[in-house]
Amino acid sequence: MKTSRYKTAQECLKAHNIRPSLHRLAVIEYLMNNAAHPTAEEIFSSLYSAIPTLSRTTVYNILKLLAEKKAAISLDIDPRQAHYDGDTSLHSHFICLGCGAIEDMESDAGLLSELTRRKYPSGMLVERVELNYRGICRKCLSKEQKPAGAT
Amino acid sequence: MKTSRYKTAQECLKAHNIRPSLHRLAVIEYLMNNAAHPTAEEIFSSLYSAIPTLSRTTVYNILKLLAEKKAAISLDIDPRQAHYDGDTSLHSHFICLGCGAIEDMESDAGLLSELTRRKYPSGMLVERVELNYRGICRKCLSKEQKPAGAT
DNA sequence: CACTATTTTTGTAGTCATTACAATTTAGTA
DNA sequence: TACTAAATTGTAATGACTACAAAAATAGTG
Numbered sequence: 001m002k003t004s005r006y007k008t009a010q011e012c013l014k015a016h017n018i019r020p021s022l023h024r025l026a027v028i029e030y031l032m033n034n035a036a037h038p039t040a041e042e043i044f045s046s047l048y049s050a051i052p053t054l055s056r057t058t059v060y061n062i063l064k065l066l067a068e069k070k071a072a073i074s075l076d077i078d079p080r081q082a083h084y085d086g087d088t089s090l091h092s093h094f095i096c097l098g099c100g101a102i103e104d105m106e107s108d109a110g111l112l113s114e115l116t117r118r119k120y121p122s123g124m125l126v127e128r129v130e131l132n133y134r135g136i137c138r139k140c141l142s143k144e145q146k147p148a149g150a151t
Numbered sequence: 152m153k154t155s156r157y158k159t160a161q162e163c164l165k166a167h168n169i170r171p172s173l174h175r176l177a178v179i180e181y182l183m184n185n186a187a188h189p190t191a192e193e194i195f196s197s198l199y200s201a202i203p204t205l206s207r208t209t210v211y212n213i214l215k216l217l218a219e220k221k222a223a224i225s226l227d228i229d230p231r232q233a234h235y236d237g238d239t240s241l242h243s244h245f246i247c248l249g250c251g252a253i254e255d256m257e258s259d260a261g262l263l264s265e266l267t268r269r270k271y272p273s274g275m276l277v278e279r280v281e282l283n284y285r286g287i288c289r290k291c292l293s294k295e296q297k298p299a300g301a302t
Numbered sequence: 303c304a305c306t307a308t309t310t311t312t313g314t315a316g317t318c319a320t321t322a323c324a325a326t327t328t329a330g331t332a
Numbered sequence: 333t334a335c336t337a338a339a340t341t342g343t344a345a346t347g348a349c350t351a352c353a354a355a356a357a358t359a360g361t362g
Contacts, residue, residue: 021309021311021357023310023311024310039348040348040349053312055311056312056313057312057313057314058310058311058312060348061311064350076227076228077227079225079233079320080320080348081347081348082230082348094271094273096275097278103273103275115284122245122254122288122289123292124254124284124288124292125286125292126285126286127248127286127287128284129282129284130282131266131280131282131283132280132283133275133277134278134279134281135276135279136275136276137275138274141275141276170329170338170339172340174339191319191320192319204340205340206340206341206342207342208320208321208340208342208343209339209341211320211321212339212340230348231319232318232319232320233319304361304362305362306359306361307358307359307361308357308358308359308360309357309359310355310356310357310358311355312354312355312356313355314351314353314354315350315351315352316351316352317348317350318347318349318350319347319348319349320345320347321344321345321347322344323342323343323344324342325340325343326339326341327339328338328339329337330336331336331337332333332334332335332336
């Protein structure tokens with residue numbers, strides 16, 4: 001149930017053959033310490049206070065690089081913008097239709113690996129499988145019930 | 152293994168409480184006869200020759216309406232643009248990383264319905280589940296092998 | 303150290319899907 | 333026919349993302 005298989009940002013970049021510049025370290029570290037699946041903009045504005053010379057383009061460049069080298073995952077979950085996940089282990093996502101929150105579902109690792117390995121009759125080569133749940137999260141459920149009373 | 156549970160576009164719109172204007176009929180009919188999971192732009196330009204008064208905005212409006220009323224599904228599969236699916240039955244998708252083609256995988260209906268029904272410990276309410284396979288389709292696999300020879 | 307080549311970062315300008323909005327047209331009904 | 337509501341249109345705006353060329357930082361070599 002490890003959230004990241006690397007202890008440090010350094011280690012993670014090295015393992016994926018990415019040269020560890022200060023900005024790259026900052027981005028990957030942010031991803032590793034953030035289970036919130038941030039967008040490029042969220043990463044940029046969070047880091048900007050600490051690194052005022054940081055450019056938005058740099059964040060986009062780094063995220064693209066991280067995804068290419070498989071140090072992070074780009075999630076096609078939100079039609080508005082891409083979300084990024086520093087946890088590259090097999091897991092699925094729950095997306096709340098109410099508040100948009102994205103939660104990890106670690107329990108599907110076995111299912112996902114089986115679906116990836118399986119042979120498919122149409123003869124395609126499956127490289128990865130993504131499983132997304134959409135619904136209402138616990139927080140939004142409790143908000144819905146309290147103010148209403150009768151329905 | 153029905154691709155659409157309605158025989159006619161008329162029938163489909165009526166079943167979802169959507170008034171059957173000519174444009175709406177054209178769009179839903181296009182979706183029903185097209186397993187290619189088209190984008191808004193593809194739908195627009197395909198219909199434009201037959202309906203020269205058609206506006207791009209109208210296509211966007213109609214697609215939004217169809218998705219809201221669950222007469223079609225908006226697929227968050229491609230970060231560039233939304234793809235639409237007129238088949239609202241439980242099925243998953245295979246997306247080719249080579250050519251971008253989207254294929255239906257009808258075989259997962261049972262799995263999807265089980266995952267939707269399942270109780271989750273975190274207490275969220277799961278409304279729907281989407282399962283996406285990514286890899287190389289059969290066509291692209293055969294293209295890769297022919298020109299190379301040795302590798 | 304000095305000098306050069308390469309990598310990384312920057313900022314601006316552009317692209318492109320999608321939406322907001324107000325005006326116009328069409329359909330439904332008395 | 334006239335009035336109301338729904339549907340459609342076209343333009344302008346939004347906003348995420350990318351292209352690109354210049355500037356800055358870094359690494360390598362004598």
